[in-house]
Amino acid sequence: MKLLIEKLPLSENTSFVARTYKTPHFEVPWHQHIECELILFTKGKGTAFIGNYIGEFEPGDVYFLGADLPHMFQPVKNVITSAVVVQFREDFWGKEFLLLPENKSIRKLFEKAARGLKLHGNCRQQLNSLIKQLETAEGFQRIINLCNCLSAIASSSEYDCVSTQEIKQFNAKHKERIDAVFQYTIDNFREPIQLPRVAQTAGLSVPAFCNYFKKSTKKTYIDFLNEIRIGHACKLLNDTQKAVMDICYESGFNTLANFNKQFLKQKKTTPSNYRKVLNTAGIRKNLN
DSSP, X not given: OOOEEOOOOOOTTOSSEEEEEETTTTOOOSEEOSSEEEEEEEEOOEEEEETTEEEEEOTTOEEEEOTTOOEEEEEOTTOOOEEEEEEEOTTTTOTTGGGSGGGHHHHHHXXXXXXXXXXXXXXXXXXXXXXXXXXXXXXXXHHHHHHHHHHHHHTOOOEEEOOOOOOOOOOHHHHHHHHHHHHHHHHHTTSOOOHHHHXXXXXXXXXXXXXXXXXXXXXXXXXXXXXXXXXXXXXXXXXXXXXXXXXXXXXXXXXXXXXXXXXXXXXXXXXXXXXXXXXXXXXXXXXX
16 A cells, blocks of 8 residues: 555645544544654543554543654544644744743654654643643644643653655655655554565565665564564553463564564563563553
8 A cells, every 4th residue: 555645735824724524524534744743642542653652541541743754543443533623834833933942842852753752741731621622723823832832842851753765755756665665564564474475565576675674664574564563563452351372463463472572672671571561551651
């Protein structure tokens, strides 16, 4: 599937988008756009694909995505999902605005957002209110509210950088090639994946593909595939009570030994301990 380049619906009275999208209009495939995106989920749940990150989303979650970061939010089947989506270009207020010395923290924020940010804690709660206000604001108040959102994130440390995938600017041919590989991986990571089939998707021989992918992403394709699979495994460990062995196979690994090895490599802990920590955190959250 070719990655969708989304074009935003701007009216003559607006310079950026701030509106609610609801199933079925919410369900957009793997896509990207030159605008930054601030998204607040208000209903439903599902799986977030951001760069090489896989995780869950639920009501109240807030993500901030930088320009050109490929992503997809896949709702649970037959569950109504809605979100307030704010999309804007970094220079929509003029090319000189970001160069002002007072905006140094905002420039740094855009650099961090290139890997995708998931907000949490008090910052997430503050943004829930600000983003909802932004949707209904009019005139210059829209600009003020957006600045308040960005200021809240830039002055906080309550967020996680979710993707480790480097965002690179490719020419049209290379962009279509790398996006086809990413989409194929997202669609098939739960099943056995053979390098010849992936290379075919990119229109390259296996050696040429391996060199191309490593040069483009600074990691091997197998490393990228394992990152996607471990991300899915973390979601299952958090969302279900399935046995670790079952999660191993459902995430695309063919042996428990390799699953444990890759999980330890990426998360610095075992799958069982990862779940234990999550459960403990959940209990503490409920007690608070």
